[in-house]
Amino acid sequence: MILPPPADVEAQLAAARREGDLDTYLGLLAEEELFVPIRRADAESILEDRAETFPNVYYETRGDEFLQVFTRGALPDLGSDVVFMSGALDWAVDGVGRHERVVFNRGTRGEWRLPGATLQPWLDAHLDDVTPLEEQVERLITAPYGHLEGPIAHALACGAHLAVLNAAPWNLLDARYHDYVAEVRGLRDWWGVADPPAWRATMADLIGDGYALTPGNLVLMLRLRFAAEYGPRNGEFDPLTWAEVVSRWCAENDAEDQADELRDTVRRVSRYEQRFRADGLLDAEGFVTTALSWDVGRAVNIARWGLAAGYCDALTAELMVLEAGSLARRYHQSWADLSAGYLMGRVLHSRDEEFGEWYPAAVRVHHQLLQDPGSPWVNLDFGSLSEESDA
Structure with missing residues (x-):
């Protein structure tokens, strides 16, 4: 099967811009991770704890200067000397004065240039609608500009x-x-x-x-290898027998120093599988084949x-x-x-x-x-x- 068309926030922003629907436009941005460009040298200073703030890379045209903010799918290539940092909408436009201006998604169909005098009142009225970056979790996102098959x-x-x-x-x-x-x-x-x-x-x-040499993978591999010898229908056998198999393998492979850890891993895996079945990660007779x-x-x-x-x-x-x-x-x-x-x-x-x-x-x-x-x-x-x- 081929993946269905993914959600395209850039297309939704372009539609809101075309209709002049500022509330929808900013509402969409309020739910997204947003990116601002900075110089790579400034980014390295932040990483080395030599700077806490950074100068943005502004867009200048006809004597006007704009703070640039992008959604992920609208990020341009500004050259190797420019990288991006990200955050929520309130972070991206933090400190923008009433007479300063921001350009969102410059160079796309959704580009919108807005003054701070418009942005700040909207943010003040809709601060609860802004999703902090740390709360942007558990989202299934398929990028339309990413790999979709193959x-x-x-x-x-x-x-x-x-x-x-x-x-x-x-x-x-x-x-x-x-x-x-x-x-x-x-x-x-x-x-x-x-x-x-x-x-x-x-x-x-x-x-x-x-x-494949972790204790977890080893005991799971031994369970599969020796399951036929003990005859269980679904490849599972009881933890005691499993631990005996592990002990025998250690004795036969000069690995007695690993025996206690591997037997303890058998016990842990058995307990975890019970929880997995209860939580629907495995079916009633299911088991994990490898980690x-x-x-x-x-x-x-x-x-x-x-x-x-x-x-x-x-x-x-x-x-x-x-x-x-x-x-x-x-x-x-x-x-x-x-x-x-x-x-x-x-x-x-x-x-x-x-x-x-x-x-x-x-x-x-x-x-x-x-x-x-x-x-x-x-x-x-x-x-x-x-x-x-x-x-």
Whole structure:
């Protein structure tokens, strides 16, 4: 199947501009992540904690100067020396005086030039309608200018969990459509990735030769390998037998030092699967086959962020995403299988054994991706790929 036409906020803004409908226009902007251009040197100063504020890159024409604000799909290429930062509408126009002017989506059919004297009263009256960036979450966004079919779209869909959770388009692999400071800071602070070598090492950890050697993946693999020997109909066997299988494998493979950790992982996986069945992540007799999709899903997103941060070129990012997608198809049977494995990897990754605050949101994203008519998981067949080129 081909994805249905995605929502196009830029087209909606153009229609509101054509009709002169300011309330609708600003109402649309109030729900979006908005981008302002800044000099790359200023962005680096912010990242190095040498500056808290930044000078915007203004648009000048006929002696007039405009603050520039864009929706994601309207971002222009302003050259390698200019990057973007993002926030909600009130952030984007913060400090604009009554006699200053803002141009929204310059160069598009939805361009609208507005003075601060118009913007500030509207914001004062509609502040509750502005969605803060931190509340723009759990949104399934398909960019009309992104990949809609073919191998790259399929591979990007393997990282849809994180994209939906963060309200980012799942189908984008392009350095232009990002908050540069946020992506660099996120890679640095959450992943310890601050340069191209660290990015390459992280990608290798996730989808390189050692991708299947985590305790979770090992015990799940042993369950599948030995299931036939014990004869369960659906590939599941009781945790005690499973733990015995693990102990035997450790003894036969000179891995006794891993036995306690692996048996504990068996116990954890068994408990987590019970919760997954209760939450509809697995059917009544379902089980997780591998947690590899936890690494695959993160690899897709780190490839995207690495490209945005300038740690790789577009071809390298594309090859990494395609490799992640290939691994996903090799070890999973369906989108539902991939999603359950992703969540299993996430809970196993936690240091404690409790389901954290993130878990209910992840469950909602799972069901949204499997049920929403506009979801890539509904429209892109998991097992086969179109030979046509990507959009």
